[in-house]
Amino acid sequence: MLLGRTMYENSNMDGTFDAAATANNYLLLYGAFENFVIVDRIGSTLELVPHLVGSSRRPTGQRGALLWFRTGSNVVVPQAFRMLNIATTA
DSSP states (O other), rough: BTTTTTOOOOOSSSSOOTTTBBBBBEEEEEEEGGGEEEEOOOOOEEEEEEEEEOOSSSOSOOOEEEEOOOOOEEEEOGGEEEEEEOOBBB
């Protein structure tokens, strides 16, 4: 818990920062994540691939299918988030 809110970890954010380099270090994102919306587009597209090819670029005698489905996300209120940036200069 941090300031009454549940904390989650994201491995894509910087976990440490290098004080010897000039860089932006985004270490913490705090906010109301109920303003973050994930939307799935209704429907999908299925495409039949009549001839699959192998690593030799020759047909393998197999057939395949390609399914396309779209998902998106956005923030409803961007001001609901704050990011901690510890900028360093070399």
